[in-house]
Amino acid sequence: MLVSIDKTTLFTFLLWLLLAVLIVWLWLRIWYFRLVFDARSQIYHLEGKTVPGSFPRMLLGNLVDVYRSRNRLSAYHLFHQQFGEIVQIFWMWRQQISVTNYQMIRHILVDNQKNYAKFPPNSLIQRLYGNSVLTNNGDEWKRHRLLLNEVFSKQQVASFHEIFVDYSEQLANKWNGYIKKSGESAEVNIYPQLLALFLDIVAKVAIGQDFEALQGEAHEFLQHLKYIVHQSTRPVHQFTNWWKYLPLPSNRKLEQAFVAIDDFLDRLIRQRAEMFDPDSSNVLDLLLQAKNSLETELQPLTDREVRDNLLAIIINGHETVATSVSISLYLLAQHPEKLARAQAEVDQIMDREQGKLTEAGLSELDYLNSVVIESLRLCPPMAGLQRISSDRDVLEGWSIPALQVVGITLMPLHQNPEYFGEQPEQFHPERYLDDEDEAKNALIDVDNATQSFKQCPFSRFVTPDPKSNSRRTKASVYFPLTFGDGARKCLGEHFAMYEMKVALFVLLYYFDFQVAPNFEAELELGKFGLFLTTFPKGGVEMVISRRVH
Numbered sequence: 001m002l003v004s005i006d007k008t009t010l011f012t013f014l015l016w017l018l019l020a021v022l023i024v025w026l027w028l029r030i031w032y033f034r035l036v037f038d039a040r041s042q043i044y045h046l047e048g049k050t051v052p053g054s055f056p057r058m059l060l061g062n063l064v065d066v067y068r069s070r071n072r073l074s075a076y077h078l079f080h081q082q083f084g085e086i087v088q089i090f091w092m093w094r095q096q097i098s099v100t101n102y103q104m105i106r107h108i109l110v111d112n113q114k115n116y117a118k119f120p121p122n123s124l125i126q127r128l129y130g131n132s133v134l135t136n137n138g139d140e141w142k143r144h145r146l147l148l149n150e151v152f153s154k155q156q157v158a159s160f161h162e163i164f165v166d167y168s169e170q171l172a173n174k175w176n177g178y179i180k181k182s183g184e185s186a187e188v189n190i191y192p193q194l195l196a197l198f199l200d201i202v203a204k205v206a207i208g209q210d211f212e213a214l215q216g217e218a219h220e221f222l223q224h225l226k227y228i229v230h231q232s233t234r235p236v237h238q239f240t241n242w243w244k245y246l247p248l249p250s251n252r253k254l255e256q257a258f259v260a261i262d263d264f265l266d267r268l269i270r271q272r273a274e275m276f277d278p279d280s281s282n283v284l285d286l287l288l289q290a291k292n293s294l295e296t297e298l299q300p301l302t303d304r305e306v307r308d309n310l311l312a313i314i315i316n317g318h319e320t321v322a323t324s325v326s327i328s329l330y331l332l333a334q335h336p337e338k339l340a341r342a343q344a345e346v347d348q349i350m351d352r353e354q355g356k357l358t359e360a361g362l363s364e365l366d367y368l369n370s371v372v373i374e375s376l377r378l379c380p381p382m383a384g385l386q387r388i389s390s391d392r393d394v395l396e397g398w399s400i401p402a403l404q405v406v407g408i409t410l411m412p413l414h415q416n417p418e419y420f421g422e423q424p425e426q427f428h429p430e431r432y433l434d435d436e437d438e439a440k441n442a443l444i445d446v447d448n449a450t451q452s453f454k455q456c457p458f459s460r461f462v463t464p465d466p467k468s469n470s471r472r473t474k475a476s477v478y479f480p481l482t483f484g485d486g487a488r489k490c491l492g493e494h495f496a497m498y499e500m501k502v503a504l505f506v507l508l509y510y511f512d513f514q515v516a517p518n519f520e521a522e523l524e525l526g527k528f529g530l531f532l533t534t535f536p537k538g539g540v541e542m543v544i545s546r547r548v549h
């Protein structure tokens, strides 16, 4: 039966609907702008200034500015360029400040670090990492960190030397195969290849077996991991905690992925505990050994905590290093004279050590070390850190309320000539060398290579003396904050530096690198809900050829 509606009823209905929409819109507008004004009034300078930032649009906040800029990474950069070293940003209705001032960062990460806990990740990532060193705060974090510090000490990392060399040589063999197939040289997207290399290395070190990623196998474990990470970046999971409970196929698959990962790691932990090899030096065995040790006063990690930390190590221990080594090779390829210098250093060690890289040989690679530090400074694989304050605090004159989300943005800091001197955009590994004259000449003798790494700031990183108010100190104390600072500085710093140098050593010894024709790399922010990691969008396309020795 057709219901006939007369025109007057329809008109009245539409009028009421319009009125209702208007009321809701007005209510939302009042709610949103009260929220914005409240948030803005909470942060003020002791001299009366309000915190700068682009005024947010209703409900969207500063998302429009972000989408107008080239990518999310450059958005942060632009905010700081426009508004200075502290800026307020609204991600829809979620407000945060971002700082890029060295003294502020030091205050947050070192001097008053107790007031700034790690910002909790979204619930999917929290479930993935569970109760690990990465996500914990307070005494629990300290217990995990002290137990893991042993496992990642310089001495322990050196014991992984053969693993690093062996896997790097496997990658070199693979590339040789490509070159043989295509003649004298081969065009390779080196980023996914390096991802596979470092994934296999970190898995071998963490759990005693690799994922066969270098062989091109997609291990089931990784598929599940990727699925969870992908789901966690969806706005429905970023902005709600209840979506995961809906009976949807994607949620069922998510649950299966979690169960599969737990099963895999639980089984592995049980097997290793039963086999118990006291001479083994993989992270899992070392953590299980700590459990049986009577020497430690710390309460050992439970099996579940071991599982959580293994995942944290595997996930964090490959992407960052792959990004950094890809960028190091890209930057070297853009500067042939620096590439030649790095290769000459490698060749010299290789000749002296008769074809075998040793720990002592590695420690003599001053130039290669500078190349790695320089690339970490220019393109930090973690572009930012996030904290949340527990009490009101004063940050360089700015009063910050309790429960304030604070982002630390590294790239504009690295690009600030006020901190880091002239020519901040240049790639100059020489600046870290002891010979200050050489460092200076290298800066003056700027090569004309095109600096085409979009979004990649090139700068000199000077660490000011914390006790002095002056921002510039003597030239010999440059170092990047790429691994963070203070008690929560990267657990894998030595590990990462060691494996990156080994991989670069092997690859530079065997191959020459040129940037692929018409290729320009671009750095983008990763989508990982927890960290502001960066990655080269579309990878890094290079032409590799075999060196003749």
Ligand code: HEM
Binding pocket: 118, 133, 134, 135, 145, 202, 312, 313, 314, 316, 317, 318, 320, 321, 324, 380, 381, 382, 385, 386, 481, 482, 483, 484, 485, 487, 488, 489, 490, 491, 492, 493, 495, 496
């Ligand atoms: C170039 C490579 C790497 C970079 C740039 C990097 C950077 C960082 C940074 C900046 C932090 C501090 C985060 C914060 O304070 O919020 C951090 C923490 C951490 N990193 Fe790395 N990382 C790298 C490689 C690694 C590797 C290879 C591993 C493991 C094998 C690792 C494991 C961790 C862990 C477990 C933490 C948490 C430490 C804690 O909170 O106590 N990282 N990393």
